[in-house]
Amino acid sequence: MTDAQDTLPDLQDTDQPSDQELKSKRKKSLGFVAFILVLALAIYLVWQLFFNDSVSTDNAYVGAETASITSMITGQVADVLVSDTHAVKKGDVLVRVDSRDAEIAVAQAKAELVKAQRQYKQTQANSSALNSQVFVSDDGIHSAIAQVAKAKAELDKAKDELNRRQQLSVSGAISKEELSTAQSAVNNAQAGYDLTQAGLAQAKSSQKAAQSSLAANDALIKGANENSTPDVLVAQAKLNQALLDLERVDIKAPFDGVVTSRKIQVGQRVAPGMVLMVVVPISQLYVDANFKESQLENVRIGQKVVLTSDLYGDGVEYHGSVVGFSGGTGSAFALIPAQNATGNWIKVVQRLPVRIRLDPKELAEHPLRVGLSMEAKINLSSK
Known part of the structure; x- marks a missing residue:
């Protein structure tokens, strides 16, 4: 019993590792961890230097200017x-x-155009008539002037006769009746003279009225012809509009x-x-690829893009180029934009739409439709 008890501690001492062995194992473990870290760093550096020349996303969809x-x-x-x-x-x-309503509108517009052209001709004829009236009024004025001169002469003669009779009446050579008759003659001559002057003024007024009417009528057709007068141009414009509506x-x-x-x-x-x-212009489709903001540092307009569609799978590739960036993220233009100023704010990586132009020839070979999902990979080393 005593021998067994003495042997058991010896076996326990033999199974437990020594401090030196523990230190050795610890060094090996730390070395292995350090090797893994160095290897990971090396792989990362190699990837950054030689393979980090592209960014990709599967958050991309086909669009079109419908x-x-x-x-x-x-x-x-x-x-x-x-x-x-x-x-x-x-x-x-x-x-x-x-088309029946449009055809009626065209017929009406044509009638309005003909009416405007005839009104121009009528206005042109009125100018000739008014011009003749101006010439006639000249003759009327000359006649009125002659009447005034005649009436003036008769008035002067009557006044002379009255003066002689007034002188004779002082000596009693003529009767009062003759003097009264002479005075009446002067009054009649004066009235006739006033009447002829009024006739002359009326003739001049008539001439001015005819000249004003002629000037107003000439203003309607001055510098224009049957096809360029304003009323005709308006009617022609209405006809053109009616013909356009018919088309x-x-x-x-x-x-x-x-x-x-x-x-x-x-x-x-x-x-x-x-x-x-x-x-939908299926030959002019484009892709809006929503890249994370952290992916866009080196993305530039004109860089080449390789795309695949869920419709055809990875076996069909499309080749395009970056043509522009959206003016803001999708959340910025949402119907109810996020209120990041609230106390419940949680930072979310934003995505910015990048417009990619597709090759029309490839679209003709493998047509796409608006809204289909795409995967886009931008080659950052391309120009």
Whole structure:
């Protein structure tokens, strides 16, 4: 029993490592950790120097400058020639509006133009008539002047006769009746003279009125002809507008694309500005890639981008270039922007949309649609 007890402590002493062995193991562990740290640092430096030449994101989506097709006139839809998903070419007729109202407007505008041209001719004829009146009034004035001179002479003669009779009446050579008759003759001559002067003034007034009418009439047609007078130009403009409205009864595609969001039916009444459908230019698509703000330090306009679509997978690559940066983050232009000044603020890495132009040839080979998800990788070493 005593021998077993003596042997057990010896075995326990043999199993426990010595202090020297513990220090050795600790040094090896610290060396291994240091090696791992140095290796990680080396890998990081190599990556920074040789492989950190790109940034990527999968927060990217296809976009396009779509066109909302609207009516420029008021009328009833006579025919709708396209439906959603239809491919259209620039100039293809999408919708036809009933043209009868526009045709009536054109006929009315043409009649107004003819009326304005005839009014110009009438105004021109009135100028000739008024010019003749001015010449006639000259003759009337000359005649009135002659009448005034005649009446003046008769008045002077009557006054002379009255003076002689007044001298004779002092000596009693003539009767009072003769003197009274002479006085009446003077009064009559004076009245005639006043009447001729009034006639002369009236003739001059008539001439001034004719001259004013002639000047006003000439002002309407001065420096113009039948096609350039203001009334004719206004009527011509109304006719041009009516013809344009008649042309607009055929609502056409502004560019090549695909029809979507058709909202119009035959028989429906349309008004200017009413959205009928949307045309998406699938050959002019772009990508808005939302990069983290920490990724944009070295991103520049013109750098090359490689993109893949979830639609086709990694087997199809698109090649594009950076064309610009958005004016702000998505949260900055949200309907209800974040209020970071509150006490509940939590810092969130923001993303800024980067516009990427796609190659039209690649789009023609592998068409995309607005809203599809993309992955974008910008080559920072490219120019």
